[in-house]
Amino acid sequence: MQVSEANSDVDETRRTSDARHPRVARPVVHRRRPDVVSALTALERLIRRIPKAELHIHIEGSLEPELMFEIAERNGVRLPFASAADVRRAYEFRDLRSFLDIYYAGAAVLHRARDFYDLTLAYLARAHGQRVRHAEIFFDPQTHTARGVAFETVLEGIHSATRDAERRWGISSGLILCFLRHLPAGAAMETFGRALGYRDRIVAVGLDSSEVGHPPADFKDVFDRARAEGFLAVAHAGEEGPPEYIRQALHLLKVARIDHGVRCEEDPDLVAELATARIPLTVCPLSNVKLRVFPSLREHNLKRLLDLGLRVTINSDDPAYFGGYLLENFLGAQQALGLGRADIYRLARNAFEASFLAPTVTRRFVEELDAAMAEKTES
Numbered sequence: 001m002q003v004s005e006a007n008s009d010v011d012e013t014r015r016t017s018d019a020r021h022p023r024v025a026r027p028v029v030h031r032r033r034p035d036v037v038s039a040l041t042a043l044e045r046l047i048r049r050i051p052k053a054e055l056h057i058h059i060e061g062s063l064e065p066e067l068m069f070e071i072a073e074r075n076g077v078r079l080p081f082a083s084a085a086d087v088r089r090a091y092e093f094r095d096l097r098s099f100l101d102i103y104y105a106g107a108a109v110l111h112r113a114r115d116f117y118d119l120t121l122a123y124l125a126r127a128h129g130q131r132v133r134h135a136e137i138f139f140d141p142q143t144h145t146a147r148g149v150a151f152e153t154v155l156e157g158i159h160s161a162t163r164d165a166e167r168r169w170g171i172s173s174g175l176i177l178c179f180l181r182h183l184p185a186g187a188a189m190e191t192f193g194r195a196l197g198y199r200d201r202i203v204a205v206g207l208d209s210s211e212v213g214h215p216p217a218d219f220k221d222v223f224d225r226a227r228a229e230g231f232l233a234v235a236h237a238g239e240e241g242p243p244e245y246i247r248q249a250l251h252l253l254k255v256a257r258i259d260h261g262v263r264c265e266e267d268p269d270l271v272a273e274l275a276t277a278r279i280p281l282t283v284c285p286l287s288n289v290k291l292r293v294f295p296s297l298r299e300h301n302l303k304r305l306l307d308l309g310l311r312v313t314i315n316s317d318d319p320a321y322f323g324g325y326l327l328e329n330f331l332g333a334q335q336a337l338g339l340g341r342a343d344i345y346r347l348a349r350n351a352f353e354a355s356f357l358a359p360t361v362t363r364r365f366v367e368e369l370d371a372a373m374a375e376k377t378e379s
């Protein structure tokens, strides 16, 4: 597969004004207010320019329909769609569950290490084109081992792409093994056993898939074991599930970050705890609209969470399914919520500081961010 930095960048620019994604359309230019216009475009230029980190991206959720077809064809897998456009038309979701059904069906084209390699390299190429300097990437081994694909095949493909991307583009990555919470805790424990041979390639464990009815408490044992073995921990909580699931993730799973966490707002004591403990939230604005957690981007609570003093970061979740990568999430949130320069800086800085990078590396990235903020550009 061919990937090119220039192509991916052009592609993304086009996507922001794509009629299929009206929520991330560019702002209408009102000639009567040149002051407002230049402020908006300066912010957009700033968002494009600054170095970014992404902490919540499911690699299987970056499978674009074109690559899905290419891989299906070479593996002799039949897809229930006639074309990539047909696939995109099916991307109308009622909720998390209706999305996951389609997401797992798409992931079923992936069989060989080469498939996982192409998938991951394509994501990292696009991320690099959007000035993502570091990505912490979720993968769901159980989605693949359940179909007879070996854990080693999945990890080898993904890992070798992260290594090549770092060599080619200088983008660094960490891998986070996610347990599927709709499956029994015993299955998670069995999967974790496989990870023990790859401590140097996996930085943390996570918890994803269908949230409601599958509380974090069910996975306490496997998280205890993973932390005892030296892995860091994160968990999806408070996306569709109640604040209580966020509490369980913090107190029982002892996670370092909460993925999503947007429903914490319903519980002021929990908000205070998250703020005091400086627990990062990996918020995914376009995902939350696509899966109807919020009716529109304008009604998203990201800005309120920031103003409450929480360590909010912006992420793409499943970019091939939700209408945009990290840049589109930043631009969409900025425009819909009127984020200012200080908010953008805070969000970008939070992501580096909430990453699992060594403190010296984080410091270097924050210096790079500060330099990009200070850059003078002609308008």
Ligand code: ES4
Residues within 6 Å of the ligand: 058, 061, 096, 103, 208, 209, 210, 236, 239, 287, 317, 318
């Ligand atoms: C996911 Cl948006 C979301 N939530 C929970 N699990 C997931 N797996 C992939 N995307």
Ligand code: ZN
Residues within 6 Å of the ligand: 056, 058, 208, 236, 259, 317
């Ligand atoms: Zn997610």
